[in-house]
Amino acid sequence: MQLFEFINRSPSDVFIVDIETGFDGVVHEVGAVTLKGFVVVDTSVNYGMSLYDFYKLSQNDLSEDQQFxxxxxxxxxxxxxxxxxxxxxxxxxxxxxxxxxxxxxDSIWVEHSFGNFDYKRSRKWRQLILKHNLPLEQNVFSTLDLWRLLLPGLFSHQQSHLFSLLRLNDPAISGKRHISLPDTLMCREILRVAIDQFNLSMNQ
Known part of the structure; x- marks a missing residue:
């Protein structure tokens, strides 16, 4: 597969990314790690205002249920x-x-989502504030799509489910969902299992 071939050729150019957004689609938190596990980003997003003002902006034109x-x-x-x-x-x-x-x-961007959701979120704000060449769209891969190919009959390809199914265990991230850094680390682990399986099959 193209992803595995690229990883084996240039593992240092692989970045695992998770972007957490609010109900209104505004980015709240970003996490990114390398394939080797180096933490590149682990931060909430600062929009230069008080939390109260940020909250008020998020409530515009929402119903009571949506506000909650x-x-x-x-x-x-x-x-x-x-x-x-x-x-x-x-x-x-x-x-x-x-x-x-x-x-x-030319880097590889890996996330766990439907339709490269996180990458598409990043495209909305990167062009507004900085000329930065994020990976091209053809270099974006989802471990969710990957494991749907590897285990098509699985009833759920949710990241935390795959993490436990593959008998991966890390007290620092197990059971933590929708928090950027734990999500990127879980994504990295299930990606590494897939890489190992691919390399094993190629050597048989």
């Missing part, structure tokens, strides 16, 4: 809205971290 869901997504990454300033890194800083780690248009 928006509150929950903010509370998960940040904390209950208050007057304190947001912490974390700006989107510009996050892109600079990726660039300094060696991510280019």
């Amino acid at each position: 869901r928006a509150f929950c997504t903010i509370n998960k990454t940040y904390r209950p809205p208050n007057r304190s300033e947001m912490k974390g890194s700006t989107l510009r800083e996050i892109l600079e971290y990726l660039m300094k780690a060696g991510m280019t248009a």
